[in-house]
Amino acid sequence: MVLTGISSFRDNKTPLEMIDLPEPVPKEGEVLVQVSACGVCHTELDEIEGRTPPPALPIIPGHQVVGRVAGAGKKAKRFHTGERVGIGWIFSACGHCAACLAGDENVCEEFKATGRDANGGYAGFMTVPENFAYPIPDIFSDAEAAPLLCAGAIGYRSLRLTNLKDGQNLGLTGFGASAHLVLKMVLHKYPSSRVYVFARSQKEQAFARELGAVWAGNTEDEPPEKLHSIIDTTPAWKPIIEALKNLVSGGRLVINAIRKEDTDKDNLLRVNYPNHLWLEKEIKSVANVTRRDISEFLRLAAEIPIKPEVQEFSLEEANRALVELKEAKIRGAKVLRMD
Ligand SMILES: [Zn+2]
């Protein structure tokens, strides 16, 4: 399924087109992967509608890919034929810049994203550098593993960036798919920590308590104790200001949102230096993922275990899956199956 042009879902409900392409040939250090499942992500909507446009078209989208190694280019020896692997958002990075050498390949200037800067997994086959593919733990089916490769890995990264230690309090502002996963990870990894959830709807608050949060309230509520770190997954600004006031001295707010909308930006004028920033409070954003995030998260997800609820579509139904994601029709991760 290829994307040939940028358009809005309002005007075009079938932005992807099914075409026949020759099987890709793995270059040096790359493997050929026969795709069996590929998750459908909000980032695909951003690519199609031009908010994060692919630098060149046509392109095959898809960056939550599970499949089996079906061939290898020169010098690619890491996997044997038939081995199951996963591929995530990071397709490659230069490997030798200061960021890469420091383990921050997610911010490498030559960072390439799967399905945006290189062909992805909405296809029968794809190629990827072998060092950017991951063994998939046996407990997951292909379709279950696919969604873990994006939202789960990025949630894991945001949790890692909080520098949380067991026993410290964590806040989650916004309680969507990624925050659910983070809550499950915290309960497992930091059993003595308490999690506080800030969400607008009563339903989300109740769900958070059910999953193990010790407290859930509205965005502007003040929890009974200060928090060591807070992860924000909302597209708005008000939760940022509200979260900062709830941090301990030296506490950190991690923003796990690709972009913030301008509609409530006037909230930033409410910043009160003594309450919101003084005493060494920090703000850090999360960008992309590293290979370390993906492989560590896959191991953790198998250990907990975290098994996502999935809704399957055939490859031909990719446009319908995207429209349903855009319209937020049914909950559960959408996954394309190639059979
Ligand atoms: Zn994604």
Ligand SMILES: [Zn+2]
């Ligand atoms: Zn680099």
